[in-house]
Amino acid sequence: MFSFSSIATSRQITLRSVMRILLDRRGISRAELARLTGLSKQTMSEVFRDLEMEGWVQMSGRTQGGVGRSAATYEVCADRALVFGADVGGTKIQAAIADMHGVVLSEIVEPTDARGGEHVIAQLARMNQVLAERANLPSERVLVGTIGIPGAYDERSGTLLMVPNIAGLEGSQFAAWLARSVAFEVHVGNDVNMAAKGEQWLGKGRDVDNFVFIALGTGIGMGIINERRVLRGSRGAAGEISTLPIGASAYDGRTFWAGALETMIGSAAIRGRYEGGGGLPGLTVRQIIDRVGDGDRIAIATLDEVARTLAEAILAVSAVVDPERIIMGGSIGARPELLERVQHYLPLCMATPPTCTISQLGSRAGLYGTLANSLDILRKGLFQTPELDVPMLSARSLEAAQ
Incomplete structure (x- = not known):
C-alpha cells in the first residue's frame, strides 16, 4: 500500500523508517535524521531526493543557536495523504x-x-x-x-x-x-x-492502557480498549453488553432482541419505570433526569435503580476485562447525576472498583x-511493499540491505 513501484523494496523500507520519524518530530534536520536512523549522509540524501520528488517532505526552516552554520529543517507535507x-x-x-x-x-x-x-x-x-x-x-x-x-x-x-x-x-x-x-x-x-478509539486518541483514555467506554442512551453499548488495542471479538460483537443477563431474565423472549440489560436501563425502560411509579406522563428522559435536581422523588428512585443496575453491569465487565477506567457517554451516560450514583454503588458491589468519569468529547x-x-x-501502510510486510528494522540493518 502506498508504495513506489519504481523503488526497490529495501529503499521503501528505509523510506518508511524515515517517514515515521518525520511524522513524530516536526522540523528536523537531515543530520539529526541520520543520527537517529544511523543512515549515512549519502543514503539520507538519496532518501530525501525520493521523498521530495513525490511531494512527501518540504523544508520548514533552519536550525538556530549553537556553534557552526545553521542547517535546513524538514517536515512532512501533511496534506500529501x-x-x-x-x-x-x-x-x-x-x-x-x-x-x-x-x-x-x-x-x-x-x-x-x-x-x-x-x-x-x-x-x-x-x-x-x-x-x-x-x-x-x-x-x-x-x-x-x-x-x-x-x-x-x-x-x-x-x-x-x-x-x-x-x-x-x-x-x-x-x-x-x-x-x-x-x-x-x-x-x-x-x-x-x-x-x-476516539477517547484513546483525544479523550479520557489517552493515559490508560485498559479502559472501557460505555454509551448509554436509547440503548447501551461498550467499546473495549485492552492493552491499548480495540477488542473486537470473533464477529466484531465484543462489548455488546445490552445482552448481559442483568436486571431481567436472559430466558425471557422479550429481551432477545434488545437484550436484558437494555430493557432495564435504556431510555424506554427509564420512561416506563418513571411513569409506572406514578411520575408525570409524557416526559423525555432528559426531563426526567432534570427533575432529580428539583427533588422529584420518583425521578430520584428511577435514576437510583438505573445506577444500581449499571454498577452490576460494570462489575460483570470488570471480572472479564479488568479495566482501569470506565468512561461514560451517550445522552444518559454523560449525565453527572447518573455518574454520582454509579460511583456510590460500585464500592458496594466490588472491592476495588475502577474509576468512573464522563467523556469530554461528547458526540464527537x-x-x-x-x-x-x-x-x-x-x-x-506508508511505503509498505506488496511483496513483504516488513516491521521496522534497525537503521543499520536497513542501510546494509541496500
Whole structure:
C-alpha cells in the first residue's frame, strides 16, 4: 500500500523508517535524521531526493543557536495523504477528512439517508468528495477511510450484522459496496468501538492502557480498549453488553432482541419505570433526569435503580476485562447525576472498583475514533511493499540491505 513501484523494496523500507520519524518530530534536520536512523549522509540524501520528488517532505526552516552554520529543517507535507472518517447513526452522519498529523481539514454533518442501503453508501462517497472540495484538495489524496456503524462488522466475511436502525444494511457487504464507490481503502468498525478509539486518541483514555467506554442512551453499548488495542471479538460483537443477563431474565423472549440489560436501563425502560411509579406522563428522559435536581422523588428512585443496575453491569465487565477506567457517554451516560450514583454503588458491589468519569468529547468521540483508526492504518501502510510486510528494522540493518 502506498508504495513506489519504481523503488526497490529495501529503499521503501528505509523510506518508511524515515517517514515515521518525520511524522513524530516536526522540523528536523537531515543530520539529526541520520543520527537517529544511523543512515549515512549519502543514503539520507538519496532518501530525501525520493521523498521530495513525490511531494512527501518540504523544508520548514533552519536550525538556530549553537556553534557552526545553521542547517535546513524538514517536515512532512501533511496534506500529501489524507484520511476519511465517518460516524454513521440512524439519524445523522458526521464525517471529516484529516491530514497525516490528524488535523481536521473539513467536516460535515448530514441527516442519514432514510432510504438506507446503497443510498447511504452513495451519501458517504459524495460526502468524501464534498469534504475534499471544501479543503481545496483532490479527493485522490484520501488513502484510507474508516466508517463507524451502529452494528457488528465481521471482518472475516465482510458482513455487517445487528444494524436495526439503518434499513438495508443488515447482512450487507458494506465495506465492499463502499470500496466500489471511492478511491480509498475502506475499513468498518462498531460505532462504540470507534468512540473508545476516539477517547484513546483525544479523550479520557489517552493515559490508560485498559479502559472501557460505555454509551448509554436509547440503548447501551461498550467499546473495549485492552492493552491499548480495540477488542473486537470473533464477529466484531465484543462489548455488546445490552445482552448481559442483568436486571431481567436472559430466558425471557422479550429481551432477545434488545437484550436484558437494555430493557432495564435504556431510555424506554427509564420512561416506563418513571411513569409506572406514578411520575408525570409524557416526559423525555432528559426531563426526567432534570427533575432529580428539583427533588422529584420518583425521578430520584428511577435514576437510583438505573445506577444500581449499571454498577452490576460494570462489575460483570470488570471480572472479564479488568479495566482501569470506565468512561461514560451517550445522552444518559454523560449525565453527572447518573455518574454520582454509579460511583456510590460500585464500592458496594466490588472491592476495588475502577474509576468512573464522563467523556469530554461528547458526540464527537465516534468521529475522532474513525479518523484515529484511519491514521493508524495509513501510518502502518506508508511505503509498505506488496511483496513483504516488513516491521521496522534497525537503521543499520536497513542501510546494509541496500
